[in-house]
Amino acid sequence: xxQTSELEINMGPQHPATHGVxxxxxxxxxxxxxxxxxxxxxxxxxxxxxxxxxxxxxxxxLTDRLDYCAAFAENHSYVGAVEKLLGVEVPxxxxxxxxxxxxxxxxxxxxxxxxxxxxxxxxxxxxxxAFREREKCLDLFEGYCGAxxxxxxxxxxxxxxxxxxxxxxxxxRFLDELPTRIAQYETLxxxxxxxxxxxxxVGVIDARTALxxxxxxxxxxxxxxxxxxxxxxxxxxxxxxxxxIPVGSKGDTYDRYLIRMxxxxxxxxxxxxxxxxxxxxxxxxKVAGRIRPPKGAEAYFMTESPRGEMSVYLVSxxxxxxxxxxxxxxxxxxxxxxxxxxxxxxxxxxVALIGSIDIVLGCVDR
Amino acid sequence: MSEARAVVIPRPAxxxxxKRFFLVEMLQGMSVTMKHxxxxxxxxxxxxxxxxxxxxxxxxxxxPRLRMHPETGDELCNVCRQCEKICPTLCxxxxxxxxxxxxxxxxxQFTVDYERCCQCGLCAEACGSDPISAIYMSHDYELADYxxxxxxxxxxxxxxxxxAPPAGKGKAPGK
Numbered sequence: 001x002x003q004t005s006e007l008e009i010n011m012g013p014q015h016p017a018t019h020g021v022x023x024x025x026x027x028x029x030x031x032x033x034x035x036x037x038x039x040x041x042x043x044x045x046x047x048x049x050x051x052x053x054x055x056x057x058x059x060x061x062l063t064d065r066l067d068y069c070a071a072f073a074e075n076h077s078y079v080g081a082v083e084k085l086l087g088v089e090v091p092x093x094x095x096x097x098x099x100x101x102x103x104x105x106x107x108x109x110x111x112x113x114x115x116x117x118x119x120x121x122x123x124x125x126x127x128x129x130a131f132r133e134r135e136k137c138l139d140l141f142e143g144y145c146g147a148x149x150x151x152x153x154x155x156x157x158x159x160x161x162x163x164x165x166x167x168x169x170x171x172x173r174f175l176d177e178l179p180t181r182i183a184q185y186e187t188l189x190x191x192x193x194x195x196x197x198x199x200x201x202v203g204v205i206d207a208r209t210a211l212x213x214x215x216x217x218x219x220x221x222x223x224x225x226x227x228x229x230x231x232x233x234x235x236x237x238x239x240x241x242x243x244x245i246p247v248g249s250k251g252d253t254y255d256r257y258l259i260r261m262x263x264x265x266x267x268x269x270x271x272x273x274x275x276x277x278x279x280x281x282x283x284x285x286k287v288a289g290r291i292r293p294p295k296g297a298e299a300y301f302m303t304e305s306p307r308g309e310m311s312v313y314l315v316s317x318x319x320x321x322x323x324x325x326x327x328x329x330x331x332x333x334x335x336x337x338x339x340x341x342x343x344x345x346x347x348x349x350x351v352a353l354i355g356s357i358d359i360v361l362g363c364v365d366r
Numbered sequence: 367m368s369e370a371r372a373v374v375i376p377r378p379a380x381x382x383x384x385k386r387f388f389l390v391e392m393l394q395g396m397s398v399t400m401k402h403x404x405x406x407x408x409x410x411x412x413x414x415x416x417x418x419x420x421x422x423x424x425x426x427x428x429x430p431r432l433r434m435h436p437e438t439g440d441e442l443c444n445v446c447r448q449c450e451k452i453c454p455t456l457c458x459x460x461x462x463x464x465x466x467x468x469x470x471x472x473x474x475q476f477t478v479d480y481e482r483c484c485q486c487g488l489c490a491e492a493c494g495s496d497p498i499s500a501i502y503m504s505h506d507y508e509l510a511d512y513x514x515x516x517x518x519x520x521x522x523x524x525x526x527x528x529x530a531p532p533a534g535k536g537k538a539p540g541k
Binding site for chain 1: 370371372373374375377378381394395398399402411423424425426427451452453454484485486487488491503
């Protein structure tokens with residue numbers, strides 16, 4: 001009788017497919033995975049502790065560095081939490097502008113996901129195309145707030161500045177060409193035999209397990225749960241827009257891919273509606289110069305970041321610095337699903353699965 | 367309740383036999399590649415940095431610098447220390463002295479540690495000087511140099527900009 005013994009190997013922390021510094025301890029039986037243990041903390045910067053020693057306004061640039069592929073979503077969660085803490089009402093124009101920027105960020109973030117996910121599985125071409133369109137999103141963000149990645153694009157009470165002249169036209173031009181581009185990506189991937197073989201039936205997770213693990217965002221919606229913060233706890237003026245929440249039927253990697261592609265189209269739909277009905281008025285609510293919420297006040301604010309439910313929990317002790325800032329990052333919870341997803345698959349599938357849960361290590365480790 | 371509704375994404379049907387033939391997919395993929403390759407000859411996507419540079423956006427946030435009063439040429443900074451307080455990386459340090467006119471204060475030394483600066487632009491927004499902010503986000507973004515101490519920008523550098531590297535050792539930015 002032949003016998004195989006289990007082998008324990010390390011993947012990462014320096015590995016191109018782990019999207020940063022994630023270390024996975026794989027226990028293998030031949031090439032089949034018996035167990036995956038993610039080891040995190042290589043990118044821990046202590047943002048939560050650092051925030052306790054900064055004024056409320058100075059924390060926003062720190063949140064840029066959490067999820068550096070979707071910095072706007074992190075800004076949004078933090079700023080929204082402070083507004084909730086203070087009971088500030090954001091002016092309608094600022095709300096609509098935030099929706100436009102948040103959905104543009106979702107498109108940019110899904111494009112970088114598509115590029116790296118494709119590259120991990122072996123589709124090199126898609127990487128170059130998706131990055132070209134992402135570049136246009138970054139140019140738009142640079143035109144609005146002056147930075148390409150770490151935007152610091154929001155202020156407590158609204159947005160710091162109006163859209164510059166010609167910006168909305170440039171955005172419309174980008175949105176006009178986006179459906180053609182997405183169709184191009186689909187030509188390269190959706191029907192592609194290699195792509196389908198690598199993603200269909202890989203990492204199937206049912207709705208119950210996914211909910212139990214605390215997965216959110218497209219990773220959860222792939223399993224057929226229509227949980228989206230924009231629908232169940234609408235923030236800003238999301239309830240004014242008509243959009244679809246794509247959900248999957250099988251819960252495999254291919255479903256999660258299809259959902260993110262559809263989400264880009266839906267984001268485009270939301271931006272067009274928001275631009276059409278952009279209200280006039282002030283963009284920044286009146287907030288005291290020195291922010292000192294009452295002692296013991298608490299606020300918990302959720303947003304739907306491109307990766308899932310991003311929320312911020314704030315506690316005040318009556319001073320001008322937060323007593324506690326807690327970031328509930330979607331990437332951290334989604335990473336919890338990786339051991340369940342990859343059980344019984346091949347080593348090469350782990351790479352596809354890391355891509356399909358779409359983690360950013362800055363967000364996992366905070 | 368919002369108007370959002372959940373929609374199940376249809377999955378494409380299993381591949382027909384002619385699509386299972388590997389070459390069709392390859393040709394389809396290659397045709398997209400070829401189209402862009404030909405387009406690249408007409409209008410290249412790349413920019414030959416540093417000979418060519420993309421124009422910077424007016425709102426671009428480079429490293430913070432100081433400026434004088436546009437009309438009188440006096441120092442604008444009145445040492446209100448708002449920038450020092452709001453800076454998330456604590457990279458600004460100001461030493462003050464009384465203004466020679468006997469009214470108000472002015473900075474004796476103003477230091478911005480460019481190594482720590484994260485270019486968030488909060489200092490320029492918080493600045494309380496009149497009529498324009500004394501500290502502003504410049505369009506400088508190239509700061510290569512030969513020593514760490516050279517990144518602690520003091521008043522001379524903050525007013526005049528980053529000097530070109532020593533001759534013969536590199537090309538000055540913008541040349």
